[in-house]
Amino acid sequence: MLSSPRIFRASSALLRLRQLSLAPERVSEVAPKYVLVDKYSANGSKPDNNMRLPNDVNDRNALYGEEESRTMAGVTASVRHNWTKQEISEIYSLPFHELMYRASTVHRMYWNPSEVQQCTLLSIKTGGCTEDCSYCSQSTRHKTHVKPTPTMKVNEVLEAARKAKEAGSTRFCMGAAWRELGNKKNAFKHILEMVRGVNGMGLEVCCTLGMLNAEQARQLKEAGLSAYNHNLDTSPEHYPKVISTRSYEDRLQTIANVRDAGISVCCGGILGLGEEETDRVGLLHVLATLPEHPESVPINALVAVEGTPLADQDVAKVDSFDMARVIATARIVMPRTMVRLSAGRLSFSDAEQFLMFQAGANSIFNGDKLLTTPNPEFDEDTRLFDKLGFHGKPAHKGPLVAQSEQEGDVLITKVQSNQQFA
DSSP: OOOOOOOEEOOHHHHHHSOOOSSOOOOOSSOOSEEEEEEEOOOOOOOOTTOBOOSSHHHHHHHTTTEEEEEETTEEEOOOSOOOHHHHHHHHTSOHHHHHHHHHHHHHHHSOTTEEEEEEEEEEEOSOBOOOOTTOTTBTTSOOSOOOOOOOOHHHHHHHHHHHHHTTOSEEEEEEOOSBOTTOHHHHHHHHHHHHHHHHTTOEEEEEOSBOOHHHHHHHHHHTOOEEEOOOBSOTTTGGGTOSSSOHHHHHHHHHHHHHTTOEEEOOEEEOSSOOHHHHHHHHHHHHTSSSOOSEEEEEEOOOOTTSHHHHSOOOOOOHHHHHHHHHHHHHHSTTSEEEEOTTGGGSOHHHHHHHHHTTOOEEEESSEETTEEOOOHHHHHHHHHHHTOEEOOTTSOOBOOHHHHTTOOEEEEEEEGGGGO
């Protein structure tokens, strides 16, 4: 049973440290901003394995607008947007065993760890990009094996989406090697047709098309776009060493346009760009302090392609511990965000991938290719899911309610604005 509400005034620090009291606690004369409404656990009844949250990320977040924190097994977590770099650095630098324990516990407080989203990424326009991203095989400035191709026809894309759905994918992502949509009116018209067609199959639809303006984002939303991917790649400090043809602020503006249109934001980065660990912390700090956390954060390991500048540099190879440490930190500082295990997965064993799932990853890209680089086959992922006891998240359905929450293992603290009690 839920406990009856007990109201008292307390400072934000006391909210985190004190147990709920039957009597008001005497604190500062200054009226606090928030009032503690309740601390409770669910009634601990047998969990309903089919109970789901809303699919729209904004609707999900609205359900938890008064939630201050969650605690389980000695670990407390909360959705915050005021993280400091120092706080994130301290989490990132924890001993690996402690970091994994905390991240895995946070993951189980907010998610059902047996459910993993499966996404398929298709390059609908390959090569010919004018950007100078030092990792990308599709840039016209690098001599790679990738040759420019025209934009795929609508019926070709819809056939690929149909096959992806048959193979188990529930989100279909379309990528085009462009700096921006700009004035590509005819191409944009065809992309809107693709979005409508894929959405009509019952799949969630994602695009990554470079920079968008507000009107283009609005039209994509109207066509049925579920999410838009626009990665920040790395920290603001390291970014100029990776790309010079688009600013960090340009990327942040596109993310704002997407968010304002009501489209879910997919935004993450790439490990292995010659960055320092402080840059990995810096990237997570930017993501965790956005006005709204991204719905999903893809974490990529660089797949170096011959002919790109980074393939010619002596850059340390990203290992499974690098990936797990970043994924775990992302899980702790953005507990309601889906963390996606993305490019580079083919280089990791089943055991190494399991380490990343334990760190808090709950989404993957499947299919034999991610834009221009190899990826595990559909059948391989089916085998991996069977081995690990995972099942895919259905399309257009929200995530399962965390089993630990239903079983009463999570202590939830709720607060409300003091103004509501005036």
